[in-house]
Amino acid sequence: DQQVKQxxxxxxxxxGRISILNCDYTNSMFDYFLWYKKYPAEGxxxxxxxxxxxxxxxxxxxxxxxxxxxxHLSLHIVPSQPGDSAVYFCAASGGNYGQxxxxxxxxxxxxxx
Amino acid sequence: xxGVSQDPRHKITKRGQNVTFxxxxxxxxxxxxxxxxxxxxxxxxLTYFQNEAQLEKSRLLSDRFSAxxxxxxxxxxxxxxxxxxxxAMYLCASRRHDPSRPxxxxRGGxxxxxxxxxxxxx
Numbered sequence: 531d532q533q534v535k536q537x538x539x540x541x542x543x544x545x546g547r548i549s550i551l552n553c554d555y556t557n558s559m560f561d562y563f564l565w566y567k568k569y570p571a572e573g574x575x576x577x578x579x580x581x582x583x584x585x586x587x588x589x590x591x592x593x594x595x596x597x598x599x600x601x602h603l604s605l606h607i608v609p610s611q612p613g614d615s616a617v618y619f620c621a622a623s624g625g626n627y628g629q630x631x632x633x634x635x636x637x638x639x640x641x642x643x
Numbered sequence: 644x645x646g647v648s649q650d651p652r653h654k655i656t657k658r659g660q661n662v663t664f665x666x667x668x669x670x671x672x673x674x675x676x677x678x679x680x681x682x683x684x685x686x687x688x689l690t691y692f693q694n695e696a697q698l699e700k701s702r703l704l705s706d707r708f709s710a711x712x713x714x715x716x717x718x719x720x721x722x723x724x725x726x727x728x729x730x731a732m733y734l735c736a737s738r739r740h741d742p743s744r745p746x747x748x749x750r751g752g753x754x755x756x757x758x759x760x761x762x763x764x765x
Contacts, residue, residue: 575756631688
């Protein structure tokens with residue numbers, strides 16, 4: 531049973547527009563969430579994180595929103611750039627998982643020039 | 644390059660053979676993690692070390708898998724009697740764990756990943 535879900539396997543966005551990547555989780559004990567980006571032939575790289583005591587965290591073009599009641603988080607990229615084309619993984623930790631991460635299956639983002 | 648490195652990058656083996664992968668973490672990182680990633684899925688946690696101590700193992704880590712971090716620096720992951728289902732990308736990650744930080748800030752924390760070792764079992 532997947533505890534972190536990313537229901538959109540892929541997403542295409544025009545350069546300059548907003549990209550919104552969604553993530554849902556089922557374990558209410560998760561209290562820390564992260565987004566990682568992965569290019570082909572490379573390991574995932576950290577993008578941004580959010581603790582459950584916040585509902586928004588912003589870093590440059592990247593903003594993560596957390597809705598605890600809906601067990602949903604989203605990553606907004608504004609404006610999207612072709613270099614943002616990658617696979618994005620949502621990850622969660624907390625509860626029985628302690629400080630270990632549970633990853634979603636990823637969403638492949640394509641930013642079209 | 645001071646990032647996490649893994650060796651080899653690719654390994655092709657026949658079913659039943661043993662394989663060993665190596666991970667060199669970022670030097671000041673006391674925690675080291677192993678993950679497995681299959682096609683279309685995110686990384687799945689296998690095990691992690693704090694210094695040389697293996698603190699947790701996932702149920703995914705069968706008896707054929709063993710990991711070591713003998714001196715608290717590099718780590719090896721060995722798979723004995725490989726099966727075709729072991730074919731995957733094996734990722735290593737590291738981070739510095741600071742128990743003096745507040746709980747919220749200490750939980751999770753960024754992990755730095757290596758490029759992975761892609762294992763193909765024929």
